[in-house]
Amino acid sequence: MGEFELIQRCFAEAGRKRTDVAIGIGDDGAVVQVRDGCDLVITTDSMVEGIHFFPDVDPRSLGHKLVAVNVSDLAAMGAEPCWLSLALTLPKVDEDWLVAFAEGLSETADYYNCQLIGGDTTRGPLSLTMIAKGLVPKGKAITRAGAQNGDYLYVTGTLGDAALGLQLVQNKVEISKKHRAHILQRFHYPTARVALGQALRNIASSAMDVSDGLAGDLPHILRRSKVGAVVDVSKLPMSQALKDSCSAEQALQYALSGGEDYELLFTVPENRRGSLEVLLSPYGVPVTCIGRITGAVGKLEFKQGELPFIYQHQGFEHF
Ligand SMILES: [Mg+2]
Incomplete structure (x- = not known):
């Protein structure tokens, strides 16, 4: 199996299958159906080897953590997590590492009812970037800006x-x-x-x-x-x-x-x-x-x- 197929196979089924994903992984872009009466909340978090994690970290926990920290930002806005994208930079394709990382990512995405809908892979120093998208009823997102004297x-x-x-x-x-x-x-x-x-x-x-x-x-x-x-x-x-x-x-x-x-x-x-x-x-x-x-x-x-x-x-x- 080529590297491309391996990566494709690892991430193809990541997370919960959502009925609001019209087009997922495999096309030039994903298409999702945004529910009426909702605002879309979008957040990004990166994790870089040597800065956010040690080289010997268990790839399964890394996959978990990448999803959890992104979903945590959605939670802080009062949003319901829905869709994830992943930009993955790898120094080399190590099948065992990749499979374990993808499993951690997938089971955590599944837990939060999210689906991985796209991504990109490049060669370079190990770095993981995720974009998480969620929904919140119109005008109901909780921000950092509403605290008042006496709260x-x-x-x-x-x-x-x-x-x-x-x-x-x-x-x-x-x-x-x-x-x-x-x-x-x-x-x-x-x-x-x-x-x-x-x-x-x-x-x-x-x-x-x-x-x-x-x-x-x-x-x-x-x-x-x-x-x-x-x-x-x-x-x-x-x-x-x-x-x-x-x-x-x-x-x-x-x-x-x-x-x-x-x-x-x-x-x-x-x-x-x-x-x-x-x-x-x-x-x-x-x-x-x-x-x-x-x-x-x-x-x-x-x-x-x-x-x-x-x-x-x-x-x-x-x-
Ligand atoms: Mg935050």
Whole structure:
């Protein structure tokens, strides 16, 4: 089998077969039927070897993660994931690697009810770029720009696990057997909060997903919404695995600045706060109030209970 056929075969059936795909892989372009009354939401995420993942990473988890991080951006907009495209740059065609990567991609696309509808392959240093497209009822996309003074600030799930996972795969920390699986799962197989994101359409005034760490990402909402925020670090939700695996100070550091948790960070106006817990309880994902939006434009303050908390963020900047 030639390289071209091999690649074609690996990705031909990736993901769920959707009835709204008129023309999928194999033509010059894909054709999809966009539902009436919906807006199309489009997002792109790239992963580059040596920057986003290590050369020895399990290709199956890489396929999973590429889909999950793209779908997470759709979730943050309140959109329903639908279609994926893939631009793949490979140094060589390694059949085992490709099959495992395609399987990880396919099972995760299937899980989120997405179909791979096209792509391109070129030769070069290993790099993966995905474009994810989703649908949201007209005018209902949740943006980063709607937070208002007085809104409550929430986050889903727990923070900091993926940052600890990154340390673990680099052999920089030791973790007890009991917690290893959970931490590695959170790092290699992140979950996009898709159902919850859609449930937030009529509740949240703004939202985003936490990919670069809370302290690095929250300022994006503050800038776009022209507001400030105060975060109580004693409220940050952390897993038992994280708390048991490092000092309280270190755990807090991971929760504040560690990337790749892919939880949702969102704001809720006071008058919708009462319905929040009831509406979100069926999703089985904990949501935690960690602070409030203020009128101090662009100012992000931290406190620890009633005490001020001094925190100097050193985030990761690509450029
Ligand atoms: Mg994002």
